Amino acid sequence: MTGTKLLPRLSPIGVEKCLASLRDQTDGYLEPGATMDHRLKAYEAHIWYAASGGSVDRALVEEIMGKVSDIAHHCGYPAPATDRKRASFDTRVAAYFGQHPDLGGGELLRDDVWAFMSCVLLQEFTIWRYSVERKARFAGGVRNTFQRLWVRGRTLDLGPEYEKRWHLLGTLSEDAMVQIFERASIASNACLARAIAMAWEAAADRIGRGRMEKVMRQATKLIRLRNQVIDLSYLSEEALTAEINSAFTRASSEIASDSDAMKAEEEQFSAYDRMSQALSR
Incomplete structure (x- = not known):
């Protein structure tokens, strides 16, 4: 031995x-x-x-x-x-x-x-x-x-x-690695950590790596909250994958909605600014 x-x-x-x-x-x-x-x-x-x-x-x-x-x-x-x-x-x-x-x-x-x-x-x-x-x-x-x-x-x-x-x-980006491995509730469960890594990759392919930092942070919050409701470690591989992908999909939608709202506000402000300049001439 x-x-x-x-x-x-x-x-x-x-x-x-x-x-x-x-x-x-x-x-x-x-x-x-x-x-x-x-x-x-x-x-x-x-x-x-x-x-x-x-x-x-x-x-x-x-x-x-x-x-x-x-x-x-x-x-x-x-x-x-x-x-x-x-x-x-x-x-x-x-x-x-x-x-x-x-x-x-x-x-x-x-x-x-x-x-x-x-x-x-x-x-x-x-x-x-x-x-x-x-x-x-x-x-x-x-x-x-x-x-x-x-x-x-x-x-x-x-x-x-x-x-x-x-x-x-x-x-994975360094930010994604930090989100996974510097949170004990995630890093202590290898299956959960891998599922998040794979979901990150899929989301990045879908919406682009440039938007993933905000999406990852929001998805991580959703996953940690979900883990308080049900113990993700007891799920089958298929069920766990579905849960994690759902969190990334929701996070992507929320970030996109916020971005669209911000873009609309910026366009409205720009239109108002142009109108004000025209009236001041």
Whole structure:
């Protein structure tokens, strides 16, 4: 029987040390490309492992460092990151985490594991993707640079039987991702999260991506309210899809109605303004 593969964890004090050293480039600052041994040595006082239940797997940690480094360089690192490069990086890393057979256990549910990833193991890529001033991207939690990608990859994986297994990762906008994965009532239910992602894609194809931010926010409100009336997690896949699509259809109609009303008011105001100018001549 194979035990759990334990990953390093970084304490909250270690996160603070990382942020302070990055600002001042003092003790704890890691030069890009620093070796694994150097990284572990720099933060050894703040790194720890689960007391039991598995064994430390250095090979897995080194693999993660190497693979994410390869992805980052493929996406343009160390040149300044553009929006397109960041999006490509996020999609590729999320897919890597999502399909990795050793990255699906309870260890990955720990915020301090992801703090280690962002602050120590993958420090230079956290800085490249964001900046040293974004504490939430270093500390563990829903906004951690890599934890958020792991959750997306594990949730939006359509399975190896699909030709476009990861297309939801590349299709959804960042705003849509935030609406799904920064709300516990949605993100905690993988089936619900995937249904919303698919409904978003269908709505975007129908009305255009440019209008989807308002539609997504309104649909999310409707879905969360609906979830208070009936527990969506107990619905069949067909019933859940129908509920979510209904919310997006309603949200699209409401946004369109508001836009039409606003356009009518603007046209009425413009006509009034032209009339006033004509009378004042």
